[in-house]
Structure formats: structure tokens, C-alpha cells
Amino acid sequence: MTPRLGFAAVLAALVAPMLVPGEAAAQRRQQMPSRQELGGGNTPIPLPQQEKTFPVGASWSVVQLNGKPVYDRRATLLIDQNLRGTGFGGCNTFSAAAYPLRQQGFAVGPIAITKRSCDKATLDFERSFLMALRATQKWDMVNGRLVLKGGAGELVLSRSL
Known part of the structure; x- marks a missing residue:
């Protein structure tokens, strides 16, 4: 194997998964919880409570x-x-x-x-x-x-x- 061929093989192995959505990408998408699992189809997801502001000047x-x-x-x-x-x-x-x-x-x-x-x-x-x-x-x-x-x-x- 020539050094040029080795570099090309490594580059292809790194770039190929980014160009073609493979099985791993499909599995990652499926692992995300659905809106149903988060509380229902149209139920809004609760936001974190906002910190209160101290009433300076009062x-x-x-x-x-x-x-x-x-x-x-x-x-x-x-x-x-x-x-x-x-x-x-x-x-x-x-x-x-x-x-x-x-x-x-x-x-x-x-x-x-x-x-x-x-x-x-x-x-x-x-x-x-x-x-x-x-x-x-x-x-x-x-x-x-x-x-x-x-x-x-x-x-x-x-x-x-």
C-alpha cells in the first residue's frame, strides 16, 4: 500500500458517513423522544422557570x-x-x-x-x-x-x- 492510497482510504472512511445518511444517523434520529413521550402531541413543553429580578430603586x-x-x-x-x-x-x-x-x-x-x-x-x-x-x-x-x-x-x- 502506498502512502497516497492510505491517506485516500482514511479520508474516504471519514467523509463517507457525512455524505450518505447511514444506519447510525437513522438510529440517532429514532433515539430522540417524540412529542408524545414528552407530554402529548399539542402539549407545550414546560420552559425552565425564569429568575426573578430584584426591585432595585423601590x-x-x-x-x-x-x-x-x-x-x-x-x-x-x-x-x-x-x-x-x-x-x-x-x-x-x-x-x-x-x-x-x-x-x-x-x-x-x-x-x-x-x-x-x-x-x-x-x-x-x-x-x-x-x-x-x-x-x-x-x-x-x-x-x-x-x-x-x-x-x-x-x-x-x-x-x-
């Missing part, structure tokens, strides 16, 4: 802290376009880096807070609110409300002006 007020309604306390949160979280904790104003992450994750950096003096109940509420905010790991939108969950509790916030 102002929120706390309506629940750890499952308890918040009526007499005013606490707010705004996360701006620069991913800076600012708000009012009930006595003091605060700010922190706040990052919505993939798969509805959420991270809050160290919180800077003013040092106003308030009554003990207000300071206790503010401390609980800021601890829950700082420990937030996940967020979700449920019935138009922002829900923040983490190791120190759950916050439910409603849109505010």
Missing part, C-alpha cells in the same frame, strides 16, 4: 418581623442602583452595601448607623430589624411584598412612597 416599609405584624414601628429600606441599602430602623438611619445575588440570594455588608437615643422598646425593635436584615441570605416577591429570609429571622416589606 422603597419598602417593614410590615412583619419574624412572623409578627409591625404596626407601631416605622422601619424602611431602599436599595438604590449603586447597590447601597439605606433606611430608617425606627430610631436611627442606616446604610450598608446590599447585593441581590443569583438564584434569589441576597447579601448585606456591615451596617453603618447613627447613634440617636430612643426608648428601650424602639431600640430593641431596631436591633432585631437590623440583625434580620444583616443576616438575610434569600429574597422573594410574594403577593407584591418583598420577603427577606436569613439566619436571624424573616422580614416582610410592603412598597412605600
Whole structure:
């Protein structure tokens, strides 16, 4: 066998299956599941769930802290376009880096807070609110409300002006 004949034989063996649909190509087509197997002839195939978009630039007020309604306390949160979280904790104003992450994750950096003096109940509420905010790991939108969950509790916030 000459080197030229060997090269031609190898080339023919590689190119021939691409030019003529053979048994292997027919078997590959048959192995694909049919629309019937995927859920019916006219039934649409479900698409993967689209990831939610965090509502940056919206102002929120706390309506629940750890499952308890918040009526007499005013606490707010705004996360701006620069991913800076600012708000009012009930006595003091605060700010922190706040990052919505993939798969509805959420991270809050160290919180800077003013040092106003308030009554003990207000300071206790503010401390609980800021601890829950700082420990937030996940967020979700449920019935138009922002829900923040983490190791120190759950916050439910409603849109505010």
C-alpha cells in the first residue's frame, strides 16, 4: 500500500458517513423522544422557570418581623442602583452595601448607623430589624411584598412612597 492510497482510504472512511445518511444517523434520529413521550402531541413543553429580578430603586416599609405584624414601628429600606441599602430602623438611619445575588440570594455588608437615643422598646425593635436584615441570605416577591429570609429571622416589606 502506498502512502497516497492510505491517506485516500482514511479520508474516504471519514467523509463517507457525512455524505450518505447511514444506519447510525437513522438510529440517532429514532433515539430522540417524540412529542408524545414528552407530554402529548399539542402539549407545550414546560420552559425552565425564569429568575426573578430584584426591585432595585423601590422603597419598602417593614410590615412583619419574624412572623409578627409591625404596626407601631416605622422601619424602611431602599436599595438604590449603586447597590447601597439605606433606611430608617425606627430610631436611627442606616446604610450598608446590599447585593441581590443569583438564584434569589441576597447579601448585606456591615451596617453603618447613627447613634440617636430612643426608648428601650424602639431600640430593641431596631436591633432585631437590623440583625434580620444583616443576616438575610434569600429574597422573594410574594403577593407584591418583598420577603427577606436569613439566619436571624424573616422580614416582610410592603412598597412605600
